[in-house]
Amino acid sequence: MILYYQTHSPFARKALVFAHEAGIADRLEVIHQETSPTLRNDRVYAENPLGKVPVLLRSGRPPIFDSDVICAYLDTIHDGRKLIPEGGEARWQALTLQAAAQGLAEIGIALRWETVRRPEALRNEALRDGYADKIAATYDWLDAGQDFEAPLHVGHIALATALSWMAFRGLPSFRDRPKLTRWFDAFEERPSMRATPLSGETHD
Numbered sequence: 001m002i003l004y005y006q007t008h009s010p011f012a013r014k015a016l017v018f019a020h021e022a023g024i025a026d027r028l029e030v031i032h033q034e035t036s037p038t039l040r041n042d043r044v045y046a047e048n049p050l051g052k053v054p055v056l057l058r059s060g061r062p063p064i065f066d067s068d069v070i071c072a073y074l075d076t077i078h079d080g081r082k083l084i085p086e087g088g089e090a091r092w093q094a095l096t097l098q099a100a101a102q103g104l105a106e107i108g109i110a111l112r113w114e115t116v117r118r119p120e121a122l123r124n125e126a127l128r129d130g131y132a133d134k135i136a137a138t139y140d141w142l143d144a145g146q147d148f149e150a151p152l153h154v155g156h157i158a159l160a161t162a163l164s165w166m167a168f169r170g171l172p173s174f175r176d177r178p179k180l181t182r183w184f185d186a187f188e189e190r191p192s193m194r195a196t197p198l199s200g201e202t203h204d
Contacts, residue, residue: 002057003070004033004044008200010105010165011067012054017157018071020192022078038204068098071154084154097146097155104138105162107131108171117204135172143177160187168198 003019005012019025033053035041045051048065056064056073064073075084085091114128142159150156163174163184175181187193 001028001059003028003030004047004053004055004057005030006035006053006200007032008165008168008198008202009053010108010161011052011102013165013196013198014158014161015054015056015067015070015074016196017161017192018083018154019074020195021152021157021190022074022083023080024074024078025192025195034203036202036204067158068102071157075154081151083152083157090150090153093147093150094153094155097153098158100138100142101155101158101162104135104159105165107134107138108162108166108169111135111171112169117202132172135166139172139174139177139180142174143180146180148179148183156187157192160184160193164188164193165198 003012003016005016016025016028016030019028033041033044033055035044035051035053040051044053044055047055047057047063050065052065054065054067054070056070058064064070072084075082085094108131111128111131114123114125114131148156163180166172166174174184
């Protein structure tokens with residue numbers, strides 16, 4: 001399998017960390033593909049009409065894209081404990097945490113547009129402040145209500161990669177939330193995270 005990747009994407013990294021945690025990273029050929037909303041990458045567009053990574057290419061089968069879908073697929077092809085719980089409340093809690101983490105990364109990307117990426121004259125202060133409020137509320141929700149002692153699941157992977165990217169991009173910090181910070185610092189020492197460091201800048 002080939003994974004179209006980006007070394008500074010929280011979503012691509014999530015898929016690769018998942019593969020490491022599932023014990024199947026050695027089955028992937030990882031190829032960096034530079035993309036942004038303003039930079040067309042024809043190789044990526046040929047496999048994903050949204051022009052985004054990650055994309056998983058499989059021999060003789062259609063490509064799979066979106067990190068949630070890729071992780072769900074990868075969870076079907078390994079022999080270990082499933083990282084997406086198959087039923088009950090554990091499943092819904094894992095998927096809800098994944099959704100919160102995905103949303104956090106998406107809002108962080110939007111905040112970057114309103115602070116550093118969009119030409120200054122075109123930036124929207126109300127949007128900027130609204131995005132910052134959503135980030136703060138998400139940090140509070142995570143710190144107050146999450147069971148970080150649950151067995152490792154896809155939500156934890158999505159959250160760790162999102163938080164790491166927020167720090168990498170110098171976005172609003174979560175480090176005044178002690179429970180969240182302790183959990184993240186421990187998770188970042190996992191081999192899966194150490195094997196997939198973030199690097200590079202966005203090219204528009």
